[in-house]
Amino acid sequence: MSRRRERAVLALLLAPVTLYLGVFFLVPLATIVVFSFLTPGLYGGVEWSFYHWNYGRIFGWADGITEVFEPVYLRILGRSLGFAALTVAICLVLCYPVAFWVSRLPERWRALFLFLVTLPFFSSLIVRLYAWLLILRPSGLLGEGLMALGLRSTPLELLYTPVAVVLGMVYVMIPFMFLPLFAAIDTLDRAQVEAALDLGATRTQAFLKVVLPQTLPGIAGGAVIVFIPSVGNFIVPDILGGARGLMVGNLVEQQFLAARNWPFGSALSVIIMTVVLTVLLVFVARLRARGA
Amino acid sequence: MRNPAGWLLLTALSLLFFAFIYAPLLVIVGYSFNANPVNMMVWDGFTLDWYRGLFGLRDRTGDALSRAAYVESTDQLLAALRNSLIVAACTTAISTVIGTATAIALARHRFRLRRLYEGLMLMPMMMPDIVLGIGLLIFFVSLGMQLSLLTIIIGHCTFLTSYVFIVVQARIAGIDPALEEAAADLGASEWVTLRKVLLPQLAPGILGGALLAFVISMDDLVITYFIAGTGSTTLPVFIFGMIRRGVKPEINAIATLIILASVLIAALGLWLRSRRIDR
Structure with missing residues (x-):
């Protein structure tokens, strides 16, 4: 096939995606960045003039006249990062031993349990969160159950707390942590573990020096895949969170649909985007460094 | 495993883990058959009333739709379901074509970018999701586009193309290019090679990608929430609205039906994959 002909075919194959993602992905992202530097209009619109106070309100260089610095935004940002990190940690602790267990099962059972882990991914997010609403609300299954067993005398107050938010996020993120972990654990060189044990290493040593380093890529991959959707999450805190579980995603939603301050909402989104891109870049750089 | 007691403990832990994943879903299914209209917690006998209510049927007392009055009307629910199906079907078609073309381009061509x-x-x-959702919202509104099913379809394709791409790319990596080279050497044009050699081998991957796109599109809440107009509510957005207004037995029935549908789709996916391996 001629060189020119091949070029033409390649152009034909790549044209749709280039156009599509260019127009409907890159342009919208750029629009957010532009909007975050615009002046909020009086009645919900925007004025096309440069305005840096959207960020000043959040990070503290507001002058107190045009815009007021409100530390609550930094607190909510910090909370979002904290919740996401906690979600990653809990998912990891829950999934690691189970992934290990599944990888050691006979073939038939392995397939079954792997299927059982992925199944919730196919079932509706909103339905899975609704289930926890039923369980956690004061007159819900957990509260009534504990009272019936005489373990509590007052209704349970778990719903609309940070605990409920992290629990909900862990629940919906489990498949994303499990699969990369499983892939890493399943390809683990078991002979090396045996050798370490034969040579007198304790179980803890064998785990720390042999198993952990080999499964590190899976851990890192799972952590990134769980962290990113958690940090900008707004559905979980919306349904289970209440005021004390408010995350930056809720702030963005409020700015766009209730307060109608689009530039400020855009500034918050740019911060989420920056966090996500930073995490991704660090991850990719590390991956390259390992590969090299 | 050298330590039987340890293995037993691990097994127990793992079974608990799976109970943790599935118990909440079973709670919904159980509640959906509970006749008690006041307190869902107290079992008051088996009923199908909540399901009847969904489909606009009368319950046992002949009190048409009274309990189900919460589902403002069955019409709205069905309209949301119809919207979801339209969006998912269009999205699947578009993102499968674009995603597959891209996967082929990247796997079979060497180029600088x-x-x-x-x-x-x-x-x-x-x-x-929230960043993509508001980005698209600003974009559409700035262009003066009315939010509708079209804007939802456009929005879903932006990320589902990537999912199809990943699935098809994984499949294409396992296909030996020698067969295509042979076809080209024997005088087949690029188009014929693609259609007669590569695509048939790629079909299970394309089908898998399409299925994934369909399922994710049906379930997408966040992006749709921002770019759905008043008349273009999809099923997840509709349910989200209901839940925000409070817990009601009808939601249990809807949720149970959705769980049932997703189990069927997941089983279908599994079946497709096992067929792929058999070949």
Whole structure:
């Protein structure tokens, strides 16, 4: 096939995606960045003039006249990062031993349990969160159950707390942590573990020096895949969170649909985007460094 | 495993883990058959009333739709379901074509910007939903586009193309290019090689990608929430609205039906994959 002909075919194959993602992905992202530097209009619109106070309100260089610095935004940002990190940690602790267990099962059972882990991914997010609403609300299954067993005398107050938010996020993120972990654990060189044990290493040593380093890529991959959707999450805190579980995603939603301050909402989104891109870049750089 | 007691403990822990995943879903299914209209917690006998209510049927007392009055009307629910199906069908078609074309381009051609495209394809999957949702909202509103099913379809394709791409790319990596080279050497045109050699081998991957796109599109809440107009509510957005207004037995019935549908779809996916391995 001629060189020119091949070029033409390649152009034909790549044209749709280039156009599509260019127009409907890159342009919208750029629009957010532009909007975050615009002046909020009086009645919900925007004025096309440069305005840096959207960020000043959040990070503290507001002058107190045009815009007021409100530390609550930094607190909510910090909370979002904290919740996401906690979600990653809990998912990891829950999934690691189970992934290990599944990888050691006979073939038939392995397939079954792997299927059982992925199944919730196919079932509706909103339905899975609704289930926890039923369980956690004061007159819900957990509260009534504990009272019936005489373990509590007052209704349970778990719903609309940070605990409920992290629990909900862990629940919906489990498949994303499990699969990369499983892939890493399943390809683990078991002979090396045996050798370490034969040579007198304790179980803890064998785990720390042999198993952990080999499964590190899976851990890192799972952590990134769980962290990113958690940090900008707004559905979980919306349904289970209440005021004390408010995350930056809720702030963005409020700015766009209730307060109608689009530039400020855009500034918050740019911060989420920056966090996500930073995490991704660090991850990719590390991956390259390992590969090299 | 050298330590039987340890293995037993691990097994117990793992079974608990699976109970943790599935118990909440079973709670919904159980509640959906509970006749007690006041307190869902107290079992008051088996009923199908909540399901009857969904389909606009009368309950046992002949009190038409009284209990189900919460589902403002069955029409709204069915309209939301119809919207979801339309969006998912269109999205699946578009994203499957674009995603497959891209996967073929990146796997079978060497060019300078390949790395860049690989990164670009991962970005929409990695961008948090809320960022993509408001980006599209600002974009559509700035262009003066009315929010509708069309805007939802456009929005879904931006990230589902990437999902199809990933699935098809994984499949294409396992296909030996020698067969295509042979076809080309024997005088088949690029188009014939693609249609008669590559695509048939790729079909299970394309089908898998399409199925994944369909399921994710049906379930997408966050992005749709921002770019759905008043008349273009999809099923997840509709249910989200109901839940925000309070817990009601009808939601249990809807949720149970959705769980049932997703189990069937997942089983279908599994069946497709096992067929793929058999070949």
